[in-house]
């Protein structure tokens with residue numbers, strides 16, 4: 454078993470980070486609750502994926518004078534839910550940026566990121582926006598809004614860019630610091646996904662010596678975004694659909710008609726059935742019509758498509774990408790495969806955050822200023838903690854393997870933490886594992902307080 458425990462490292466890093474968050478309360482003496490207690494209390498709700506987690510810990514604290522909130526998260530006093538919401542409303546999610554960065558550096562240092570490097574020289578980062586709040590009644594100063602032109606009814610919503618490190622061969626993804634699509638006071642123009650992604654590119658500190666390949670859907674394959682990515686010295690692989698790239702596909706059609714297109718075809722057995730993968734590619738195309746402007750030629754892109762058919766010729770999959778990476782017979786499969794791994798941000802990241810316990814789109818409180826965003830950031834941070842544990846914590850991994858189902862794992866830890874006060878998070882994991890692996894009753898004495 455490892456000597457250094459990653460959960461303790463994560464909590465310590467987070468606690469250190471909180472000590473640098475500005476406390477806006479005017480009178481700082483005799484404060485009942487520290488910012489640390491307030492932020493970690495909110496975080497523990499997301500970490501345990503249990504809305505009632507704090508009320509159970511308050512009960513244990515009343516009975517025993519101590520609770521899992523203290524032994525696991527270092528929370529001295531658990532504030533009321535209202536107090537947590539009021540305080541978090543004044544804190545911006547950017548306060549947590551540093552902890553995301555520290556964790557990424559740690560993942561680099563302990564060799565976890567090595568597994569995510571793509572073809573040795575690259576790291577794939579997928580960008581995607583997702584809605585997490587939608588309401589006709591609840592709004593804050595950061596909400597975006599749409600007004601129905603017929604009824605005049607206003608619809609409020611929040612969206613966030615959730616950048617994610619992906620790898621075609623790894624199911625897990627690593628969430629990075631998010632960027633909110635958010636309106637600021639005094640700005641009439643609504644913010645948008647592409648602008649938020651550009652801000653994220655400006656703010657991201659890459660702790661590795663690998664070049665980033667930014668992955669994005671069709672929304673991203675436009676000249677301004679491409680130029681931004683290249684300005685930052687990254688590469689890109691963006692989906693490029695014919696419906697939104699008329700001029701690009703006129704050039705492609707011309708080359709296809711001349712039968713001069715480069716092609717690579719391979720076949721693979723997938724689940725016992727033969728599939729044929731056809732990769733077509735063309736370098737040096739114009740992303741848009743130059744419109745006679747010889748002074749400013751349009752951005753050049755390299756294009757490829759992958760068409761998957763079964764043995765009878767039925768089309769199973771078709772997608773097209775543009776990239777700055779020069780395509781050839783040796784790399785076109787890798788580039789298309791990297792482009793296809795973009796779906797993991799939707800499936801393994803955003804879908805997990807919404808449907809697998811994290812309830813990203815559930816309203817935990819909206820606030821007037823930042824609350825909705827701050828809670829969203831803490832929720833994604835909880836997902837990052839679990840991801841890191843799934844990647845590096847031997848005990849956690851063994852237990853997750855033993856239990857198998859994510860839901861049962863959380864039901865189990867929630868049941869135990871509402872009943873008993875464990876000496877530490879790890880003691881709880883050790884206890885569950887031993888209890889599941891031995892037939893005799895396990896004495897809890899060494900594990901609980």
Ligand SMILES: [Zn+2]
Pocket residue numbers: 591592593594595596597609610611819825
């Ligand atoms: Zn809002």
